[in-house]
Amino acid sequence: MRSVISMLLLSLGLVGCSSNPLSPTGEAVYYALQTDTSLRSWVDACYDVSSETKQQALRTQRNWWKRNGAFVESADFGLAYDIIKVTDDRAETGARMAMALTWQVVETAEQEVNELMTGASDKEDLCLRILERYNEGEMDLRGNEELYQGLVKLQRRSQSQGKDLAMKRASVEKRTKTVYGRSFYVVEKLAKRHGCPGAQVQLLKNDWPHEVYDGRCPDGSYILARCEWGNCLITE
Incomplete structure (x- = not known):
């Protein structure tokens, strides 16, 4: 599945040379979006297991987002900004790349969670252990210093170029008369x-x-x- 992600990121200009399949920006974007989606998949899977896992799921999601939400939003900006650069001339192609990447991230996370939950003899114990790792910060985006610095750079870009992104998106939608x-x-x-x-x-x-x-x-x-x-x- 990672090869599919690499191909999509290549199309979006987020991939480096063949010896380094993902550029630093591409790695940071994938890292943040995949970690966030994995947590959301665990929250969904554990929500109805028991009252205890439900409370832990809600608490974990809230606490993790407080610490990491700004960087997830920055990763999404990094992806969207490069997609808009593609879609200036090829609106449908760029939009479908974005849809496919979003689908692949969700598909990967759901598959990993489903496999672990299916094989678990005690689903409540599994949920509480996994959620606790997220809640206590083990799965925070700061855990990978190199990729974290990439997210910090994206955050700075989003602050300086956010309005430009909105204007480009509006221009594409007006010209193509299509919203994807x-x-x-x-x-x-x-x-x-x-x-x-x-x-x-x-x-x-x-x-x-x-x-x-x-x-x-x-x-x-x-x-x-x-x-x-x-x-x-x-x-x-």
């Missing part, structure tokens, strides 16, 4: 899981990291999905 959602592929897969294969998915709200989609199922029924940072849930 980063979680499109995630929602398609989620619809299939909920008995709606082949759903016609449409973006209703695009305010990344928050997105809302609806999907028309072959039987004429509809689903509504709400997403946050590429993690999506079907709402009843």
Whole structure:
């Protein structure tokens, strides 16, 4: 799966030479987004295991985000800024690269969590041990000094170039008359899981990291999905 990420990042200009598959920026972006998504996957998986894991999941997510949220947002900026550079001339291509990368990050995290949960004889104990590692800072983004410094640089870039990014995005959307959602592929897969294969998915709200989609199922029924940072849930 890492090779897929490398190919996507190469297309986005986040990859270096062949001897170093991911550039420092690409490594930092992937590191932050994957760590954040892994935690969110653990929170989702452990939420309904027991009342104790539910409380721990909510507490852990809140505490981890307080310490690391700014750097996750900086990583997303680094990815989005380079995507916009691609999409200036190839809007659809760049947007689909972004959607595919978001899908791959979520897919990798969910698969890792599902494999561990399936093989666990005591799911409550596993959840509490994993969540405690995140809560106590073992999985903080500061844990890798080199990549952490890359995130610090991205944070500085986001502060100085954030307005420029917003203007470029608006220009692309105005010219192409199309708004693409980063979680499109995630929602398609989620619809299939909920008995709606082949759903016609449409973006209703695009305010990344928050997105809302609806999907028309072959039987004429509809689903509504709400997403946050590429993690999506079907709402009843």
